[in-house]
Amino acid sequence: MAEPHPALLMFIGARYVEQRVADALAAAGYDDLTPAMARVAARLSEDGIRVTDLAEQARITKQSASVLVDQLERAAYVERVLDPADARARLVLIAPRGREAQRLARREERAIEREWTRHLGAERMAALRSALADLREITDPWR
Structure with missing residues (x-):
């Protein structure tokens, strides 16, 4: 080419x-922010987002997204809160x-x-x- x-x-x-x-x-x-963590964090919205939606947007598995969100949470970049629309779900918010x-x-x-x-x-x-x-x-x- x-x-x-x-x-x-x-x-x-x-x-x-x-x-x-x-x-x-x-x-x-x-x-402490790895490229993979940053790519997931870049998809955070002001209203929060579910891990399943992060995974879909980042084109990674839900398990991979969960691991990255865990890392982001331990490093104090994000926090998880109850989803007001569904008490069974949690939202990832930027900290x-x-x-x-x-x-x-x-x-x-x-x-x-x-x-x-x-x-x-x-x-x-x-x-x-x-x-x-x-x-x-x-x-x-x-x-």
């Missing part, structure tokens, strides 16, 4: 962001330590976006964002 598939190019960019964010988190003392890590991650993501905008120019960056948002309509079942 002469040119890489667009999906590979997106993956390379996503992995770059993931590594930059991980490095920033580690430098700030969040060095204060997780929220601080999340703020740092978002700050690093914004810095990367500014760098990419300087490199591509505002017009091309806007076009990239628009094209990726349009693709999300057909690629992201959780949009």
